[in-house]
Amino acid sequence: MxxxxxxxxxxxxxxxxxxxxxxxxxxxxxxxxxxxxxxxxxxxxxxxxxxxxxxxxxxxxxxxxxxxxxxxxxxxxxxxxxxxxxxxxxxxxxxxxxxxxxxxxxxxxxxxxxxxxxxxxxxxYRYMPPVAHLIAQAQTATGGIKMLTIREHRFPFLAKVGDWNRFNHNTGGTLVEKCCHFFDLMRLIAGCDPVRVMASAGQAVNHLEERYDGQTPDIWDNAYVIVEFANGLRAMLELCMFAEGARYQEEISAVGPLGKIECLVPGPGRFWPAHLGAAPVPQVIVSPRDPKGPQVLEVPVDPALLAAGDHNGSTFYQHQGFARVVRGAQAVEVSLLDGWWAVAIGMAAQESAATGQVVDLTRAPYAPPAGIGQR
Incomplete structure (x- = not known):
């Protein structure tokens, strides 16, 4: 078909x-x-x-x-x-x-x-090859994940049609628009639902001098978010959207009693300065406690997939999975329930940062409504 x-x-x-x-x-x-x-x-x-x-x-x-x-x-x-x-x-x-x-x-x-x-x-982000490799190997490498950290240091929000992405009422806020990807990864890796969120975030550098119909953008550009999960796993997001000069845009680490596994993901190749030579290659690093010694694996992405977009080939792999669903060969991998939680965590983080309070995710409006399940 x-x-x-x-x-x-x-x-x-x-x-x-x-x-x-x-x-x-x-x-x-x-x-x-x-x-x-x-x-x-x-x-x-x-x-x-x-x-x-x-x-x-x-x-x-x-x-x-x-x-x-x-x-x-x-x-x-x-x-x-x-x-x-x-x-x-x-x-x-x-x-x-x-x-x-x-x-x-x-x-x-x-x-x-x-x-x-x-x-x-x-x-x-689930389908970026280095991230997918980390997800597949994390439990074995760590002996059971206890701590998970996601760091993204990247460029500011790009210009979009009508500048719709400059305002929270259109995007849901930075911790929804940009970071729902990361909260989805946290929940996927944890293997259970979150119970509490605490955050500190704000707008320190980006878009402060911009005006659209006389209004200043209100999207945040930096944040720390801590998410606690039902199984005791703690996860942290560190976001900075005015720090695009590093070799890697995303760094993810998972730690447990047996060791640590990390993945390093470069940003879009079209933004890498040509005078610095070839763009960085994604890496996965496994660091066991015993015997000590990091093991570095390069996870290159097909150049044709890199040229097709800014997400390290993941959009292609996502379409492959969706095609199998349409053809009846597999079930949906990212359900409405997954989509719900990714947004709910981001909204709870927005609330926590705005109020200075810990947000309970087991209560309305953040607990998922009845009837949103897998299909």
Whole structure:
């Protein structure tokens, strides 16, 4: 069975998806809705066989389309999922975050209860080769993870169409928009749900001199977040979005009684200075307690996949998995429940940083609503 995507939104991330769909065997793009003229023109160049349509409804109803990809601004995702459900429920790959307001929980639960087709929430970081290697080896290397640290030192938020990503009311806040990926990784690695969040965060450097219709952006650019899990694992996120000069953008470490495993992930190759030579290669490092001695493994990524996007090949691997779901060969790997938790942890972290209080994730509005389970 060939996949014929209908795509809703083809800005910067949507175009990365187009390039990766082009590399995915048995997949093509049949229809696109992108309201911005410049982005629509670029999407037409990347997917010349796709018809350009004028609404979400037209894409969903297009007869050639047999699966959907949502890559619109964050605050539009849930309403578009509901619109699709009312027209023609098809398998969906929906970009993160799944929603932006905890009050939307009942709507998400109702969608899950009624939607007859699979919905996969896009969490690309799971599929970065060095991160996937760490996840697969972490329990053996550590003897059972007790502490998990994720550090991201990266560039500021890029410019997006209409500057929608400059304001919390559109994004859900930095700890939702940017960091739901990391909270998803924490929960996946922990193997259980979180119970408490504490955070300190703010806007120290970025976007302070920018004005949009007279308003100053309110998205944060640095944070420390600690998440405690039901099994006793403690995880910490260290985020800095004005520190893009390092060799590696993400550093993840997991530690247990037998040792430590780390992965080092470079940022987008297009940002690496040419005068410094070849871009860094991802690494996984295992450091046992006994016998001591770090073991370094390079985890190179196919150059064709690196050229297709900014996420170390993970978007391609995600589409491979989604294709298997559409063909009935496997179950969804990132469910609505996973998408819920990734956002809920981020929102709790936003609240904790704003109030200075620890947030209990076992109570409303952060505990997942009944009915959001695996499909």
């Amino acid at each position: 060939d996949l014929r995507y209908g795509i809703i939104g083809c800005g910067m991330m949507g175009q990365e998806h187009l390039r990766n769909i082009a590399l995915t065997p048995g997949a093509s793009v049949a229809a696109i809705f992108e309201p911005d003229p410049a982005m629509r023109a670029r999407a037409a160049e990347l997917a010349p066989g796709a018809v350009m349509l004028d609404s979400v409804a037209e894409v969903v109803a297009h007869g050639a389309v047999n699966c959907l990809l949502i890559v619109s601004p964050n605050h539009m995702h849930l309403a578009q999922l509901e619109q699709i459900a009312a027209i023609r429920p098809l398998p969906i790959l929906c970009e993160k975050p799944l929603f932006t307001d905890p009050a939307e929980a009942p709507r998400l639960a109702a969608l899950r209860a009624a939607y007859p087709a699979p919905i996969w929430v896009a969490m690309e």
